[in-house]
Amino acid sequence: MSAATLSAAADPLPVHAPSRVWWGLEQVPARPGPSVVAMGVFDGVHRGHAAVVAEAARLAGSRGVRSVVVTFDPHPAVVLGRRPEPDALVSVRRRTELLLQAGAHDVLVLPFTHALAAEPAEAFAERVLRAALDCRAVVVGAGYRFGAGGRGDTATLQRTLGPDATVVAVAPVRREDERCSSTLARALAAQGHVQALQELLGRPHRVEVAVRRGDRLVADEGGPRRGTGVHLDPLDAGAARLAPGRYRARVLPLGCDVGPVLDVDVLPSGAGPALRVLTGSAWVLAQRGPLAVDLLDRLDGATGPGGRRDT
Numbered sequence: 001m002s003a004a005t006l007s008a009a010a011d012p013l014p015v016h017a018p019s020r021v022w023w024g025l026e027q028v029p030a031r032p033g034p035s036v037v038a039m040g041v042f043d044g045v046h047r048g049h050a051a052v053v054a055e056a057a058r059l060a061g062s063r064g065v066r067s068v069v070v071t072f073d074p075h076p077a078v079v080l081g082r083r084p085e086p087d088a089l090v091s092v093r094r095r096t097e098l099l100l101q102a103g104a105h106d107v108l109v110l111p112f113t114h115a116l117a118a119e120p121a122e123a124f125a126e127r128v129l130r131a132a133l134d135c136r137a138v139v140v141g142a143g144y145r146f147g148a149g150g151r152g153d154t155a156t157l158q159r160t161l162g163p164d165a166t167v168v169a170v171a172p173v174r175r176e177d178e179r180c181s182s183t184l185a186r187a188l189a190a191q192g193h194v195q196a197l198q199e200l201l202g203r204p205h206r207v208e209v210a211v212r213r214g215d216r217l218v219a220d221e222g223g224p225r226r227g228t229g230v231h232l233d234p235l236d237a238g239a240a241r242l243a244p245g246r247y248r249a250r251v252l253p254l255g256c257d258v259g260p261v262l263d264v265d266v267l268p269s270g271a272g273p274a275l276r277v278l279t280g281s282a283w284v285l286a287q288r289g290p291l292a293v294d295l296l297d298r299l300d301g302a303t304g305p306g307g308r309r310d311t
């Protein structure tokens with residue numbers, strides 16, 4: 001379909017309208033305007049995901065329409081019992097932010113339920129992509145499967161959306177010799193390989209925290225040692241459990257892009273990472289709002305994949 005045909009279609013939401021996040025299909029406006037859709041889970045928004053979202057944004061831009069990411073939460077593998085526990089790399093709220101930063105105009109978060117898992121791929125493409133989102137093109141990674149039994153693929157999308165629709169399969173983005181995936185990213189986080197994780201994500205892995213006030217243990221002047229510092233509470237339980245240990249991290253007021261590099265402990269804990277800064281406590285306590293902790297290096301001897309030291 002030509003750009004002219006697409007722009008001639010009724011579009012009550014102009015392409016320059018502010019970005020939106022729709023929490024469920026019921027929040028999608030009745031006539032959202034034509035779209036280019038990128039589809040998948042996108043936990044952590046790694047470089048492979050970013051390539052898919054960027055391709056959707058590029059196609060949408062060339063056609064004068066909006067790009068919409070359709071994402072599922074919780075992860076189908078968790079809902080279907082293929083993974084034992086919720087272990088997302090980032091919360092779904094942060095995921096939506098990262099998807100918008102990667103170039104999506106809008107994000108549709110669909111609750112993944114057993115009922116949805118049973119829906120055939122064709123029915124999903126018809127109901128959500130075509131009817132709700134007026135989708136003119138779909139972008140997924142090569143080999144992406146969806147729908148009941150995982151039977152939907154790019155051929156299913158082409159057949160259901162018709163010959164005028166464009167279906168793009170993005171070639172696998174790799175880190176070293178491995179395909180980037182959220183599974184790999186979660187494994188690197190769990191092993192504390194934060195440098196490798198940064199290469200995979202294209203940015204440092206971030207944990208957002210609140211400073212626990214009135215709980216300062218011991219002043220850190222005189223050098224870091226266990227039992228000193230300020231506790232930081234993760235803002236949401238979505239972050240995958242990071243390997244306990246000592247890290248070097250850039251600590252930033254949320255929304256800013258400058259801040260000091262501090263030593264941070266990730267403490268063993270039952271419910272996600274609880275953190276403690278060991279240096280710069282005075283700076284941390286002087287901050288008013290929540291902080292972002294961008295993990296840069298492991299300081300206590302973790303080795304990278306293949307035996308390479310991560311520090």
Ligand SMILES: Cc1cc2nc3c(=O)[nH]c(=O)nc-3n(C[C@H](O)[C@H](O)[C@H](O)COP(=O)(O)O)c2cc1C
Binds near residue numbers: 116117119
């Ligand atoms: C619309 C839709 C999207 C899906 N997307 C994903 C996905 O992104 N990643 C994933 O692992 N499974 C996804 N699934 C789950 C599988 O495709 C499939 O439903 C699941 O493997 C259930 O298979 P079963 O019927 O053999 O149990 C999706 C399912 C549906 C219905």
Ligand SMILES: Nc1ncnc2c1ncn2[C@@H]1O[C@H](COP(=O)(O)OP(=O)(O)OP(=O)(O)O)[C@@H](O)[C@H]1O
Binds near residue numbers: 172181
């Ligand atoms: N390395 C990659 N290169 C290109 N596209 C990718 C890559 N990884 C995932 N995609 C695509 O990005 C979208 C979202 O990916 P999705 O989260 O479903 O897969 P994933 O990263 O392999 O996650 P998981 O490991 O949890 O299954 C899908 O369309 C998927 O095919």
